Amino acid sequence: MKIIGTGAYVPSTTISNDDLSKFVDTNDEWISTRTGIRSRHISSGENTSDFAVEAAKKAMAAANVTAEDIDFVIVATFTPDQFTPTVASMVQHRLGIPQAMSFDLNAACSGFVYGLTIANGLMQTGHIKCGLLIGAETISKVTDWSDRNTCILFGDGAGAVVLQQTEDSAFLQAECKAIPDVDASLSAGGVPITNPLFKEEPKDLFIKMAGQEVFKFATKTVTASITRVLEATDLTKDEVDYFVCHQANSRIIQKVAKNLSLPEERFFVNLTNLGNTSAASIPMALDEMVQNDMLKPGMKLVLVGFGAGLTWGASLIEWR
Ligand code: UT7
Numbered sequence: 370m371k372i373i374g375t376g377a378y379v380p381s382t383t384i385s386n387d388d389l390s391k392f393v394d395t396n397d398e399w400i401s402t403r404t405g406i407r408s409r410h411i412s413s414g415e416n417t418s419d420f421a422v423e424a425a426k427k428a429m430a431a432a433n434v435t436a437e438d439i440d441f442v443i444v445a446t447f448t449p450d451q452f453t454p455t456v457a458s459m460v461q462h463r464l465g466i467p468q469a470m471s472f473d474l475n476a477a478c479s480g481f482v483y484g485l486t487i488a489n490g491l492m493q494t495g496h497i498k499c500g501l502l503i504g505a506e507t508i509s510k511v512t513d514w515s516d517r518n519t520c521i522l523f524g525d526g527a528g529a530v531v532l533q534q535t536e537d538s539a540f541l542q543a544e545c546k547a548i549p550d551v552d553a554s555l556s557a558g559g560v561p562i563t564n565p566l567f568k569e570e571p572k573d574l575f576i577k578m579a580g581q582e583v584f585k586f587a588t589k590t591v592t593a594s595i596t597r598v599l600e601a602t603d604l605t606k607d608e609v610d611y612f613v614c615h616q617a618n619s620r621i622i623q624k625v626a627k628n629l630s631l632p633e634e635r636f637f638v639n640l641t642n643l644g645n646t647s648a649a650s651i652p653m654a655l656d657e658m659v660q661n662d663m664l665k666p667g668m669k670l671v672l673v674g675f676g677a678g679l680t681w682g683a684s685l686i687e688w689r
Contacts, residue, residue, distance in 0.1 A: 370492045371539035371689045372530045372547035374684070375430025377644065377656035378423035379410040379526035386521070391519040400521045405619025409524030409644030411509040416450045418459040420527035421505035424652070425460055430464055434499060436464050439531075441491060441500035442471040445480025446649035446679070447557065448507045449473055456505060467501075469647045476547075477555075478676025481528070482546050485672070485684050490535045490587060503529040504648035509638045513555045513575035522577070524644030529560035532546075539689045541669075542602050544594060545682035549615025554582040555677040587675045592628040594683040596672055606631060609685075611658070612670040614639035615675055616650040637663075647676065663686045 370530055377514055385408045413635045421444055429435070444456040457471035470491070476483040477562035481504040505527035514520050550556070561570035591614060599606055606629055614622050626633045639657050646653060651672050658664050668688040675681040 370491050370532050371427065371535050372437070372655070373533045374428045374434070374531040374625035375529070375652065375656040375659045376424045376427025376429070376431060377526065377653040377674060378427065379524070379527045380415050380420070381414050382413040383408050383410050383411070389521055393520060395517045395521055395606055397608050403620065404522065405638065405640055406522065406633060406644045408642045410526055412507050412525050417446055417448055417527070418450050418456045418463070420445045420461045420525065420649075421456055421460050421503045421529070424527035424529035425464060425504065425527070426505055426528040428501065428531045429558050432533075434531055436466045438499045439453060439466045439469050439501055440497045441488070442466060442469050443488060443500065443502050444482045444486050444502045445476065445477050445502070446473055446506055447477045447480070447647060448511055451518040457647045460501070460503065460651070468643070475568070476680045477644070477678055478647045478650070478683070479678065479680035480547070480671055480684030481651045482543070482674035482684050484678070486543050486545050486682065488532050489538070489540045489543070490615065492532070498534045500532050501529060502532055502652070503527060504540045504647050504650070506647045508576070508647060510524050511574055511576055511606070516575070518580060519576050519578050519652050522645045524683045526643065526646045528649045528654070528656055530652055530655065531565045534575045540684065541687060542685040543683065544598055547678045547680040550677065550679045552582070553577070554579040554586070555679070557677070584621060585620070586616065586679055588624040589626065590681045591621070591625045591673050591675055593628065595625070595673060597672065598685050599685045604669060604685070608669060609635070609671050612636045612671045612673065613651055613654050613658070613662070614673045617645045617676070618644065
């Protein structure tokens with residue numbers, strides 16, 4: 370399997386740190402030094418499927434494939450338009466993809482990396498030649514805009530890749546794991562059970578996060594996961610051209626670089642004007658790297674997601 374096209378899409382409305390400081394007790398200096406984020410894009414009515422469709426269109430154009438070529442549509446998201454139909458089904462319909470396996474995958478911010486492993490497994494059946502993997506989120510609809518601990522972090526958008534089956538796979542090694550988040554350090558959503566015989570208390574829809582706990586989990590886990598994935602190959606960390614981590618916080622990425630004794634320049638960062646876009650962040654980063662002509666055939670990349678669940682996943686790929 371290899372990536373043959375990338376695309377990304379963000380809504381046009383942006384909200385800066387200064388804008389946020391008008392309705393929560395915060396300021397640009399605090400947000401930018403603690404997170405690296407200055408601004409983020411948020412929906413002005415578009416939903417996750419709208420972002421996913423636009424990113425997918427761009428990835429398909431870049432890959433030079435048509436709707437008839439697509440055998441699967443996988444959308445990694447924790448903020449679907451509704452429970453069902455899935456975002457993937459809506460994308461399939463709107464792109465006129467006639468026959469495809471379509472489903473959503475929720476592994477929160479690790480969703481795109483989980484999706485790569487699933488797509489690789491599908492390709493290995495031999496029946497699948499080409500598919501769309503999309504990370505898409507409308508996090509603004511599950512954000513508590515009065516909670517300064519979380520509303521400063523997130524943004525909306527989508528990234529997509531077209532994957533193609535190959536004899537000699539560019540998908541070299543991976544791990545996808547989770548540990549139960551028993552303390553609910555990162556959670557969102559929930560619909561109360563209501564039926565003629567039972568009525569549950571209303572549940573909180575919005576993101577709740579114990580920031581420092583998640584920060585510690587992220588830095589420890591990402592460092593260990595990169596190390597394990599490389600140990601399973603004959604490559605060393607010095608032979609990896611770029612590490613593309615989930616774009617949650619520039620301090621997490623800096624800490625991982627330090628833990629691995631690697632220069633920060635080998636870690637791609639584009640969260641400044643996007644914020645944390647959960648499952649969309651890695652495919653959006655890949656697309657930006659392609660647009661900036663940073664990726665050359667033969668380069669080795671490690672993609673690492675981490676987030677709610679608590680989930681994480683790392684993939685070592687060769688760019689072709
Ligand atoms: O994609 C999902 C994965 N999520 C993450 O990776 C998030 C991981 N966590 C983080 O990135 C960081 O923990 C945060 C950026 C969320 C917070 O940074 P922190 O350095 O851990 O700050 P803190 O929560 O320890 O808060 C420090 C202080 C507190 O004040 P006191 O108690 O020291 O007086 C907070 O009340 O900063 C205060 N604070 C703020 N001040 C201004 C918290 N949020 C804000 C804010 N503006 N927005």
